[in-house]
Amino acid sequence: MADVNRVSRLDRGGWSWLAEGPFGRPVEVEVEVTQDIERQRIAWRSREGAARPCEGCVEFRATSSGGTEVWVRLYQEPVAGELGAWVARFIGRDPQRALGRDLARLKQILEWRSDRASEQADVGEGTGEWKSPEPALAQSRQRVDEERRASFQDRVDFESDESFPASDPPARY
Numbered sequence: 001m002a003d004v005n006r007v008s009r010l011d012r013g014g015w016s017w018l019a020e021g022p023f024g025r026p027v028e029v030e031v032e033v034t035q036d037i038e039r040q041r042i043a044w045r046s047r048e049g050a051a052r053p054c055e056g057c058v059e060f061r062a063t064s065s066g067g068t069e070v071w072v073r074l075y076q077e078p079v080a081g082e083l084g085a086w087v088a089r090f091i092g093r094d095p096q097r098a099l100g101r102d103l104a105r106l107k108q109i110l111e112w113r114s115d116r117a118s119e120q121a122d123v124g125e126g127t128g129e130w131k132s133p134e135p136a137l138a139q140s141r142q143r144v145d146e147e148r149r150a151s152f153q154d155r156v157d158f159e160s161d162e163s164f165p166a167s168d169p170p171a172r173y
Helices: 081-090 095-123 134-163
Strands: 004-009 015-020 026-037 041-046 054-062 068-076
Touching: 026 054, 068 095
Parallel strands: none
Antiparallel strands: 004 015, 015 026, 026 041, 041 054, 054 068
């Protein structure tokens, strides 16, 4: 998840997620795993009194073609309610779009790992260890940042163009 900066296990059980919140401010949420079925499903929810209540689950389903479908259900209390949700969409921080990008990035990383494993097997280097996906992660994070900037700039340009009459175009043209 692009907005999650750190996940760490808590001594008293559960996990602490440090994520990028509104306007780049860090938000820390403690979550507990409510269900963990290996290779099938993992579910979580924020602990009582969380600054940003959330809950979700990820399910993995085998396909007839031998692949795996990943299903995600995520609920996050919007900061500042509906107004906050509208502002998030306006500035390109829509949780639904972010989740779509996160899943695309996960697919890219998993396929990269699969390709690397195939290459190692073909060359005879199969050690059973996964090589670090850092290049793919760095490229993905850079693309997410670029998409955010572009999305915000597109919206600013559109609003700017709409605010000028046709006879008085913006100075950048």
